[in-house]
């Protein structure tokens with residue numbers, strides 16, 4: 362089997378971080394975060410970029426900046442982590458969970474349309490596992506209902522579909538740089554937007570409105586401190602420079618693992634859409650075995666980290682803080698999570714790690730189907 366492409370040298374990676382540390386403390390400036398934002402803007406075709414301290418904060422700032430207020434309803438897929446819903450609730454708005462189509466993993470727009478009310482203001486599509494839904498269907502739906510689109514692209518750096526990069530389909534795109542993301546900085550995140558006013562409001566929001574948007578006075582709004590710390594901005598900046606190499610490595614890891622699993626009974630790779638350039642965030646397999654969630658949990662115990670077995674991913678509408686509402690459970694989302702093995706990778710996972718995962722998965726699937 363072919364070897365993986367090597368990771369860029371750690372020395373080059375560390376130099377920017379050391380330089381940043383040497384310039385600290387400097388409370389008046391955020392030179393590294395500013396430089397990171399400038400380069401991000403280049404990566405996203407000149408859009409505005411606002412660096413923050415987490416993906417959750419990116420969603421919080423973007424939803425606030427897009428005008429979400431107490432009592433507004435926000436549509437979001439049940440097929441997501443709780444971090445997508447938390448900022449909606451923090452703003453006093455109401456998350457309304459919509460289903461997903463098991464055939465495509467995309468939003469079930471018929472279900473979404475049935476849940477639109479006079480109070481619905483926005484939709485937050487989530488590109489879980491880096492997989493992006495159809496941007497044309499999203500645009501048609503959001504314009505038909507007059508909704509703002511704030512994308513949860515936390516896992517989707519590097520994905521595009523029909524030539525549209527994840528995070529650039531609507532009013533704003535929100536990314537996470539938590540360790541494990543392809544573009545990582547330990548903790549961190551950013552908002553990308555083509556709207557200067559939204560960018561200025563998100564920037565004000567992340568820093569207690571100390572730097573207000575044009576025409577506003579400082580500290581006129583209650584906001585949060587969600588600034589990205591300089592050492593983490595340095596990590597993010599170094600990783601942004603090697604993003605093409607990180608994406609290439611993740612693609613190669615994915616191909617390597619799926620090839621090694623070709624003979625594993627009951628497992629079928631889930632492929633991206635034909636017009637999708639997927640970032641290969643997680644190797645994805647459909648589990649055609651009895652008790653699929655137990656299978657994923659068993660693999661987690663055998664040292665194969667995965668979304669459902671290790672991180673207990675369940676449909677967000679069934680979490681205790683959201684369960685018990687009047688809407689029926691999102692069955693498509695439940696089916697997807699029940700049947701999907703999403704292996705969690707980092708760029709450090711080399712052939713030895715992937716061979717170990719492949720052996721454990723093959724062995725377990727043979728046992729399970731026997």
Ligand SMILES: Cc1ncc(COP(=O)(O)O)c(C=O)c1O
Nearest residue numbers: 415416417444445515537538539
């Ligand atoms: C889909 C999704 N949304 C939001 C988040 C929140 O990002 P963070 O952990 O950086 O706050 C994450 C990351 O965990 C995520 O995977």
